[in-house]
Amino acid sequence: MLQPIPKVQDEPHTDKRVVSKINGADILVKALRDQGVDTVFGYPGGAVLPIYDAIFKQNDIRHILVRQEGGAVHAAEGYARSTGKVGVVLVTSGPGATNAVTGLADALLDSIPVVCFTGQVPTHLIGNDAFQECDTTGITRPCTKHNYLVKDADKLARTIHEAFHVARSGRPGPVVIDIPKDVQLTPGEYVSPAQVTHKTYQPKTMPELDAIERAVELIADAQRPIFYTGGGIINSGSKASESLRKFARMTGYPVTSTLMGLGAYPASDPQFLGMLGMHGTYEANLAMHGCDVMINLGARFDDRVTGKLSEFSPNSKKIHVDIDASSINKTIVVDIPIVGDVGVAIEQMIKVWEKKKHSANKAALAKWWAQINEWRAKKCLAYKKSDTIIKPQYALERLRDLTKGVETFITTEVGQHQMWAAQFLHFDEPNHWMTSGGLGTMGYGLPAAIGVQLAHPGKLVIDVAGEASILMNIQEMSTAVQYRLPVKIFILNNQWMGMVRQWQELIHGGRYSESYTAALPDFVKLAEAFGGVGLRAKTPAELDGVIKQMMAVNDRPCIVDVCVDEKENCYPMIPSGRAHNEMILNSDQDISSKTPDEGLVLV
Amino acid sequence: MTDQIPQVIQRHVFSVIVDDEAGVLARVVGLFSGRGYNIDSLTVANVNKEQGISRITIVSSAVPQILEQIEAQLNRLVPVRKVVDLTSTGPMLERETALLKVNSTGEKRIEALRIADVFHAKTIDATLQSFIFEFSGTNEEINNFVELITPLGLIEVVRSGVVGIARGSKAIF
Incomplete structure (x- = not known):
């Protein structure tokens, strides 16, 4: 039998009850405050101007201006993952919403609680192909845990509180609330979180x-x-x-x-x-x-x-x-x-x-x-050391040893460097490791690090990156500079999309199709151009000094360009389509003969 | 050691009780297409205006492990209140309604009427050249009826899709 449905504030307003109404944008800000939100990651636009106006008039909630909406969601993910709280995003309609989609899908696969507000064209224009209109709830339906289109200002507060409940309860995930511009400007009734219980979504947490x-x-x-x-x-x-x-x-x-x-x-x-x-x-x-x-x-x-x-x-x-x-x-x-x-x-x-x-x-x-x-005793993570060239594993070992005793939060991009970070940096506490595991989103690490740094001022936050991944959201350097966030971007630069190159080498006959970046920027100058600090390590001897210099930067982001061995592969490895006991430990073992045909179709 | 469930495709009827809110059908249908599940039949209608509840009946054919997944995945949707796999919870009834337009004259017309009578189909419209029959039954009974009436001038069929309910005195919600 279904539980009886609690009647939730559905009674019509009677004359006896004085209901003071505030407009939708103010409801949103008040609801965020009541949900204990202190930080919102976002980017303004036409369809959210009333909300930005409401944000302008208050000081409780800090808005962090990112440089692209995708960055806002990843930053909110980093914030959420490192604090256990819900991350909050605010973006405009159309491209604002579609740019956020990758982050939403990322949060869905990694079960990260995020509430993302998207502006929408006014209610009467929905469906008319209006300027910056897209079917946000349609597009985000399969990449969110739940989503809402709020067409009535009276329902806005309740919807927001419900959304936070859905985002953080059970298996956490991202929730989108799409708010047409007219709803942001229409007076509606405010209800507090205590007045709202979700009528159906009460996930089971007590095991049998x-x-x-x-x-x-x-x-x-x-x-x-x-x-x-x-x-x-x-x-x-x-x-x-x-x-x-x-x-x-x-x-x-x-x-x-x-x-x-x-x-x-x-x-x-x-x-x-x-x-x-x-x-x-x-x-x-x-x-x-x-x-x-x-x-x-x-x-x-x-x-x-x-x-x-x-x-x-x-x-x-x-x-x-x-x-x-x-x-x-x-x-x-x-x-x-x-x-x-x-x-x-x-x-x-x-x-x-x-x-x-x-x-x-x-x-x-x-x-x-x-x-x-x-x-x-096989020492499966062993690698050939070198005095002349920096091995990526060595760079991470030095990073680990030199940051020992300092509370450190690590984020990563996606690829070889991510796996090496997982293998070589040792995590002793939860919530100190932020990575895109399920979706595997290149470009996750820098904005995530920004979110982490904002939640943990004064703590050491390092984005372990590859030179290809970092370029996917490099614009967020500008965000980090604006808020004087001393995030460290530790690039293991091998000039290749390393994991793609590794698979091409191992199972595609060494045909390196489009995995080499022929025109990389000078990362030191790039950091400086943004207003950050740029450092470079070319030899193992330089590495310790560069890491120490990096750790000393405390008022702006710092990019470290670590020039690593471009041929290094990530081992050990289970060839695609193989079982656990068929691991390959190092490059001395032939992997192509170990990869079955059915493994070729797997990613 | 874990026993794998035998992988035989089975046809199951699911009843899904949902909040009648915008997009809920899209969520259910999107779940099936996104995860590659098969929909044999789908019907939906509001069943309680006051509480805003709709009931969806979905017929799907899959191996047992996937059928279990379908139930679990449907339960994950926020506006879904209850999912019941009617086929595995006990004896159940399923019905589908078909409307069939038959155009024929002479012997064929008489035979069409006779078959309809045998199947207890209702004649709900008639002209000198045509009949429209209304027929309710299980999915299989309708298939049989359609098969028999096809050579007798069947020119159009519309089917409602399957609705299902558990037998006995208990309600599922």
């Missing part, structure tokens, strides 16, 4: 205790267990990370993490096997393949993680905790599905474990760790 008990039973009986943790733990909040650490210590079981989950479990902990998946560590992937009990906590069996589905961890019983029921049994059929908040689920697992006085099977676990340590 029965399933938790069966899961703990399985976990306790395991001989070769592994915790496979994902971004859900970050989204659940810092308590979930604490619970994970506690449970892992209680059991003594190995922990691996997806790209999105890095930081939930400390990388420096000996129980941590590193990231898993296509460019994950040998030990993590082989442990996944060989385990007998897999405990998936807030991860979603992404294709980058599973490799060949039919050979994915063939001999394990699988437990899957996910707040989104549609993630369960989507690609991998599991034995114990648990729908609910992963943090709550781990807490309950700990309680059951303690109550039933479980303990790990010490002998079996010792054997399992001996096997894992054997895999570890």
